[in-house]
Amino acid sequence: MSQSLPNVVFLDRATIPAHVPFRTLNFPHHWVEYDYTSAQQVEERIQGADIVISNKVVLSADILKKQPQIKLIAVSATGTNNVDLDYCRQQQIAVCNIQGYATQSVPEHVIAMIFALKRNLFAYHQDIANGVWQQDKQFCFFTHPINDIAGSTIAIMGSGNLGQGVATLARALGMQVIFAGRKGEQQSKQGYVPFTDALQQADIVSLHCPLTESTTNLIGLDELKLMKSTAVLINTGRGGLVNESDLVEALKSGEISGAGVDVFTQEPADNSNPLLANISLPNLLLTPHVAWGSDSALNRLVSILFDNIEQFMAGKHSNRVV
Template sequence: MHKIVFLDRSTIAPQITVRRPAFAHEYVEHQKTTADQVVERLAGASIAITNKVPLTAEVLAQLPDLKLVAVAATGTDCVDKAWCQQHGIAVSNIRGYAINTVPEHTFALILALRRSIVPYRQDVLAGEWQKASQFCFFNHPIRDLGGSRLGIIGEGVLGQRVAELGRAFGMTPLFAAHKNAPPMGPLYTPWDEVLETSDIISIHCPLTPATRNLLGLAEFRKMKRKPLIINTARGGLVVEDDLVTALDEGLISGIGFDVTDGEPPAADSPMMRLAHRPNVILTPHVAWASDEAMQTLSDQLIDNIENFVNGTPSNLVAGSF
């Protein structure tokens, strides 16, 4: 009988149902798990469920009964997949569940920043409307989306959906060719051209050793149109100290981030120092978290586990393909 241990159930909202798999099993659920609790809690488990709890090679080597790591997310950087591949542990992830929620959050950030929604709201609460000598006031810039260029880093389903929404607003989407890559075909615009000509740049690629620190000061200095930078992917894709410099020097016009490099960010981190600025919106990694998306994620998570046990594994990123 399989023993299933969910290490961080609190990463899925309490109103979302996580059904039990349709096979004989023991199920143990922990709301949160710290690094020093992982080995003890997974002792004897054949299936581990994790969203963000790291499973390093050192930890995995102490879990001889483990057969499957079911990641309750798309990103699998919390698991040492190379070690799993070498030692016969399958790793599955979640796919396609965020096709609406992440692009919609992306455009919520874009619209709020382009139209200065947050600072105007703050002005209204502070009584600035009453002080105005007419029916409206113009304390902050307002820009249309129509006619602007939307640079997209990441051409997967989320990037494609963001492009689709951008076209509906009358924007011109540009899929960035991979950094330092040879020409990649007609879908792609050269990397430097995207940096130089975009009014908004939205990031939708995974965090890997190749993409870590993808955007830094050198890239910001190439951004001739001072774009908004939107990141609903992973924090480590952008050098956060360089982001502070870029905003201070006016190299970019604002940022909308749903992720930070290390979550939650420290109170004195670069992103928290920026969070109070009127051209910055920082949300707590919730772009993925509509109720509809979380239920789809939960259902697919258990589907992956059932399929693995039934001998038809799905959504594998390590193990037998």
């Protein structure tokens, strides 16, 4: 690497599809990118780096303390739980993230999942593939309930940009929107419905809160049993918000009628994950953490990422978390 120019290293470039263009940073620099970086490769690849870009690659204190020249960690996502922020504060390493780039993409994905589940589109697709139509001998057949979403109640957990974006689309489609209060709070603040009441009232529950100690397993079997048997759960937040084994049990027993899941406790997930192991369930819709990834959102993400780096080099703060 060049010693005279700032070294910029992108550790997991493949988290952004190749068809999304990158511009050139507006200052002289040396750029190196890797599609994937394993935990064992991190230390070697950030040697001499002044600026490190990471989406999901973990940058722990043990790794960072060996590279005191690092000045900026640019996270190419909203979540920063892959970076030791306390260490960065102590060592005055700047950390920035991407905010507000998927305020259209995620809500549209949520609505798409709601339509697919409430109208049982996937289940009907499976039935056709299994020859049910030919056996029925009618011009149509009804093996699963089909429910309109207009007039239904959606309980949104998390009232940030994404939760508000879902609320806007839901209202436009004729749904009643309620925001759930924090779990365990008996008295919710104005404009919020107590957590358990929200679960009991909802035809649809959509999760948009961060993953913290207090929100881990926010939805388990007890919560699923509070929901209507006709209700669906949508999780485009974080995998750990939902107990995955409990969710599978609830789907199989009819505690709820369906679930759409875009996020998993471990990613990529494999067949040891209860959801993937039960992917054939007709009322379970899985997508691989792509709710955020419309082309417009990806282009916006890249633009903000490069802006953050350029602003830092110009001595300004942009989307700084540290």
